[in-house]
Amino acid sequence: MKKGHTECDPILLGRFLDQELGPDQHARVEKHLRYCLSCQKAARNQHALADLLNTKVGKAVSLTDFDHLERQVLALVRDRQAPWWQEAVSLIFSRKILIPAATMAAVLTLFFSYPRPPAQISGPSAIINSFTGDISSVMILETPRSRQTIIWFDETF
Amino acid sequence: MNLRKHILFILSLSLILLLFSGPVRAKQKISIVVRTVLASQEGQFTDPELSGLIRELQSVFKYSSYRLLSQDRMNLGMEKMGTASLPGGRLLKITPTGIRGNRAELRLEIFKKNRQIFQTVIQLLNKGSITVGGPQHKGGYLLFNISNSF
Amino acid sequence: MSDNTKDIWDEDKLLSRLRQGDEEAFRVLVRQYQQRLFAIAYGITLEREESLEIVQDVFLRVYQKLHTFKGEAKLSTWLHRITVNQCLNWQRRWKRRFRWHHQPLEREGAGDAPHLGTDAFQADKLFQKKELEAILWEKLGKLPEDARAIFVLRELEGLSYDEIAQTLNIRRGTVSSRLFYARRKLRHLLRDYLDEGGNP
Numbered sequence: 001m002k003k004g005h006t007e008c009d010p011i012l013l014g015r016f017l018d019q020e021l022g023p024d025q026h027a028r029v030e031k032h033l034r035y036c037l038s039c040q041k042a043a044r045n046q047h048a049l050a051d052l053l054n055t056k057v058g059k060a061v062s063l064t065d066f067d068h069l070e071r072q073v074l075a076l077v078r079d080r081q082a083p084w085w086q087e088a089v090s091l092i093f094s095r096k097i098l099i100p101a102a103t104m105a106a107v108l109t110l111f112f113s114y115p116r117p118p119a120q121i122s123g124p125s126a127i128i129n130s131f132t133g134d135i136s137s138v139m140i141l142e143t144p145r146s147r148q149t150i151i152w153f154d155e156t157f
Numbered sequence: 158m159n160l161r162k163h164i165l166f167i168l169s170l171s172l173i174l175l176l177f178s179g180p181v182r183a184k185q186k187i188s189i190v191v192r193t194v195l196a197s198q199e200g201q202f203t204d205p206e207l208s209g210l211i212r213e214l215q216s217v218f219k220y221s222s223y224r225l226l227s228q229d230r231m232n233l234g235m236e237k238m239g240t241a242s243l244p245g246g247r248l249l250k251i252t253p254t255g256i257r258g259n260r261a262e263l264r265l266e267i268f269k270k271n272r273q274i275f276q277t278v279i280q281l282l283n284k285g286s287i288t289v290g291g292p293q294h295k296g297g298y299l300l301f302n303i304s305n306s307f
Numbered sequence: 308m309s310d311n312t313k314d315i316w317d318e319d320k321l322l323s324r325l326r327q328g329d330e331e332a333f334r335v336l337v338r339q340y341q342q343r344l345f346a347i348a349y350g351i352t353l354e355r356e357e358s359l360e361i362v363q364d365v366f367l368r369v370y371q372k373l374h375t376f377k378g379e380a381k382l383s384t385w386l387h388r389i390t391v392n393q394c395l396n397w398q399r400r401w402k403r404r405f406r407w408h409h410q411p412l413e414r415e416g417a418g419d420a421p422h423l424g425t426d427a428f429q430a431d432k433l434f435q436k437k438e439l440e441a442i443l444w445e446k447l448g449k450l451p452e453d454a455r456a457i458f459v460l461r462e463l464e465g466l467s468y469d470e471i472a473q474t475l476n477i478r479r480g481t482v483s484s485r486l487f488y489a490r491r492k493l494r495h496l497l498r499d500y501l502d503e504g505g506n507p
Contacts, residue, residue, distance in 0.1 A: 014487050018461065020468050045494055045501055050462040056440045057346045057463060060355055066341055069359060073337050073366045080371070125285035133275025139405060143213045150217060150288045155274055219406070
């Protein structure tokens with residue numbers, strides 16, 4: 001590095017490239033950059049990283065069907081427009097619900113008029129009562145459809 | 158007289174049934190199947206014997222290959238231990254400890270080179286299964302699917 | 308599609324109409340911001356499907372919580388904030404970590420290679436660039452998510468340090484130091500792929 005020039009300051013350089021320095025500091029870094037090959041390389045690297053990110057994301061954006069996304073968002077919002085009680089009331093009193101509901105009620109009344117043993121609530125395929133181990137981590141999951149239990153562990157040895 | 162005998166018989170039967178309404182301990186046996194699966198990203202292969210299981214696992218994992226390495230069947234009474242050899246010097250020990258309603262209580266232990274990795278006590282639904290994973294093995298992960306019926 | 312949806316509405320007009328419950332205004336909001344919010348979500352989560360879900364959740368949240376927005380920040384700042392919070396919420400992070408443990412990050416663009424014999428086919432350069440993009444994606448995954456969020460807001464959205472600070476509710480100095488850290492770490496992770504000239 002030539003005598004008389006400011007020393008490299010990577011933090012300042014980053015702020016300079018982001019246009020976040022005051023006028024005096026900006027001028028000093030700009031002057032330094034004219035002569036410092038190391039900082040020039042760092043500046044190119046910073047631009048290169050930004051370009052790569054923008055290219056990669058840009059591709060993903062271009063491959064995305066935003067019309068479809070828009071329709072999904074609007075449909076989601078429409079579902080939440082009426083107050084819940086209004087929706088419930090109109091649903092209950094609609095003919096296509098009322099008649100089958102009445103039929104079902106009659107069937108269930110007949111069904112439960114006979115004494116039966118209490119039904120077992122099924123829940124997940126496995127209930128974990130206890131777990132101990134020489135492991136670094138463990139996760140317990142369920143599959144969404146049939147609620148099958150999964151235990152995932154990382155061995156330490 | 159007959160009526161009294163009938164009432165006594167019904168009461169005795171009820172008492173006996175009440176006594177055994179908790180965990181069934183006597184001679185009930187549990188049929189257990191342990192399947193060892195190698196899941197990996199190498200290639201595309203779904204073992205036809207695992208189709209039902211893979212469908213469920215694919216909702217959580219995104220492996221492209223599921224290969225059945227081994228299958229062990231055992232018929233175990235209460236407090237009787239069964240074992241299944243697993244790849245990589247591992248061993249699975251299963252001990253049923255009771256049945257509550259529609260679930261079997263099982264103690265599962267996995268050992269690696271004679272050292273216990275973990276122990277868990279579960280209540281497994283009749284005809285249900287649990288999947289335990291995943292030690293790394295030959296570029297993929299081992300999954301142990303344990304199912305039972307009684 | 309009505310003519311109104313083709314307009315780009317300024318934030319004040321958009322906000323005013325949204326507060327009145329104008330449906331058209333909400334449609335404009337979605338249309339105007341969905342790509343940018345998707346880009347931010349994608350840069351942070353590195354997953355396309357999850358980013359699409361996040362964008363939907365963001366707009367739903369905006370719809371539900373508009374009455375709580377007092378206008379102390381810009382509408383875009385608020386949208387950015389909700390997006391980043393959705394990306395960084397603990398449930399999503401937990402699921403992402405689990406997914407990454409079991410599958411490599413998706414590599415997109417695999418089907419769009421140019422054909423042999425065409426002018427577009429410059430095997431070495433194109434291969435190198437595509438590979439580098441994939442490698443960047445993998446290395447971005449090694450940054451802590453809050454540092455990645457700042458990096459994305461700066462490099463993708465071009466937000467100033469003050470705007471980023473307001474979006475994330477942190478100090479300007481923190482923005483500067485985390486950004487510096489993120490860039491330094493990325494440069495280190497990618498040192499074998501960036502040549503002496505600073506080119507990929």
